[in-house]
Amino acid sequence: MNQYDAIIVGAGIFGLTIAERLVNCLNKKVLLIEKRPHIGGNCFSIIDPDTKIECHKYGAHIFHTSNEEVWKYVNKFSEFTNYQHRVYTTHKGEVYPLPINLGTINQFFHACYSPDEAKRLLQKQASIIQAQPNNLKDKGISLIGQPLFEAFFMNYTSKQWQTPAEQLPPQIITRLPVRYNYNNRYFSDTYEGLPISGYYIFFQKMLDSCKKNLTLKLNTDYFADDEAKKLTNEGVLTIFTGPIDQFFKYKYGHLKWRTVEFKKAVIQTNDFQGCSVMNYADLKQPYTRIIEFKHFHPERNNDSYNPNSKKTIIFKEFSKTWQPGDEPYYPVRTQKDVTTYHKYQKESAKHPNIIFGGRLGEYAYYDMDATFARALQTFQNTVTPHFKN
Numbered sequence: 001m002n003q004y005d006a007i008i009v010g011a012g013i014f015g016l017t018i019a020e021r022l023v024n025c026l027n028k029k030v031l032l033i034e035k036r037p038h039i040g041g042n043c044f045s046i047i048d049p050d051t052k053i054e055c056h057k058y059g060a061h062i063f064h065t066s067n068e069e070v071w072k073y074v075n076k077f078s079e080f081t082n083y084q085h086r087v088y089t090t091h092k093g094e095v096y097p098l099p100i101n102l103g104t105i106n107q108f109f110h111a112c113y114s115p116d117e118a119k120r121l122l123q124k125q126a127s128i129i130q131a132q133p134n135n136l137k138d139k140g141i142s143l144i145g146q147p148l149f150e151a152f153f154m155n156y157t158s159k160q161w162q163t164p165a166e167q168l169p170p171q172i173i174t175r176l177p178v179r180y181n182y183n184n185r186y187f188s189d190t191y192e193g194l195p196i197s198g199y200y201i202f203f204q205k206m207l208d209s210c211k212k213n214l215t216l217k218l219n220t221d222y223f224a225d226d227e228a229k230k231l232t233n234e235g236v237l238t239i240f241t242g243p244i245d246q247f248f249k250y251k252y253g254h255l256k257w258r259t260v261e262f263k264k265a266v267i268q269t270n271d272f273q274g275c276s277v278m279n280y281a282d283l284k285q286p287y288t289r290i291i292e293f294k295h296f297h298p299e300r301n302n303d304s305y306n307p308n309s310k311k312t313i314i315f316k317e318f319s320k321t322w323q324p325g326d327e328p329y330y331p332v333r334t335q336k337d338v339t340t341y342h343k344y345q346k347e348s349a350k351h352p353n354i355i356f357g358g359r360l361g362e363y364a365y366y367d368m369d370a371t372f373a374r375a376l377q378t379f380q381n382t383v384t385p386h387f388k389n
Contacts, residue, residue: 004215005022005237006237007239011041013041014378015041015241016039016207017379029213040202042061044056045057051266055264059262060276060296061368062187062296065368078201083194087099090285092151099177100152101181102115122145126141128145136169136173137149153176157173160258169334236353240356242360244361244363255337259328260317262318266311271312278290290317
């Protein structure tokens with residue numbers, strides 16, 4: 001008889017949620033394997049030893065959701081702050097609020113338009129594109145007009161994809177949000193905030209809640225772990241959250257991703273930019289944005305967040321094409337990629353004891369709340385019936 005009822009590959013949001021549910025709802029014994037030296041996936045945070053500032057190691061992660069089930073679930077493991085995300089962008093030496101709102105419009109055009117006047121202006125500017133857009137530039141102009149698109153999105157997107165907007169497909173953007181009021185809150189979800197003690201503690205509490213029946217192996221590559229592969233081959237339920245193409249040894253080719261690179265700097269000042277995230281819309285800055293982590297937790301009353309503190313931490317974020325060995329962040333999902341992914345999906349159907357989940361396993365981009373929701377749904381609809389049957 002096998003020692004474990006299930007193997008989970010990957011200790012990110014999807015894997016941890018399934019593990020927690022398996023132990024606490026079904027009383028199953030779980031082997032959790034993670035190739036990194038930490039849990040939490042890309043949402044992992046760490047306290048910088050020099051400044052004591054909490055940094056999100058893989059870029060800014062703000063939790064937001066309108067899903068009541070997900071909100072109740074995450075609150076089992078942490079209280080959340082009342083942080084509300086606000087983003088600004090620098091264009092030609094001037095700072096504007098995002099998403100585009102009435103303040104952005106009036107500042108950009110040096111005007112005092114009413115909501116109706118601003119709406120009519122953008123509709124008129126967007127109407128210069130009459131035909132079906134066949135590239136990202138024309139699509140963007142058809143949504144918000146040429147002046148605003150070229151100022152805030154065209155070059156920013158070119159840096160993200162390392163390709164001029166005229167050469168990118170229009171499908172990359174489906175909409176560009178515009179608010180005809182002065183609301184510059186970035187997200188519009190019902191709930192928003194950050195775990196009060198940080199993401200690392202949040203995920204550790206998830207882990208602690210199910211440690212009675214869970215074995216965690218960090219720094220472990222599933223493909224190099226003979227015991228884990230043997231259990232999978234023997235039919236033990238395996239939840240795989242790594243790249244689906246890697247699991248099948250790239251037999252249909254690599255799925256394409258975008259990745260990002262972060263350059264950390266400790267700055268000798270109390271406050272570098274006055275906000276948590278500043279985008280850079282112009283090409284003269286090679287990075288897409290700068291994250292200043294101190295602003296995520298202004299409520300913390302310690303030296304790192306003291307008004308008299310003389311240090312702050314920033315990450316400059318650079319977008320680049322993914323290469324094998326890089327961390328995959330955003331699926332490219334060209335038609336060719338989608339066709340390739342469907343081949344892997346058909347291949348996965350031949351393995352009823354293996355469930356592929358998460359952004360890597362499903363070749364999809366999920367926000368944090370959507371990943372929790374997807375994991376809870378998979379547990380309810382697929383994992384639980386597996387054991388009942």
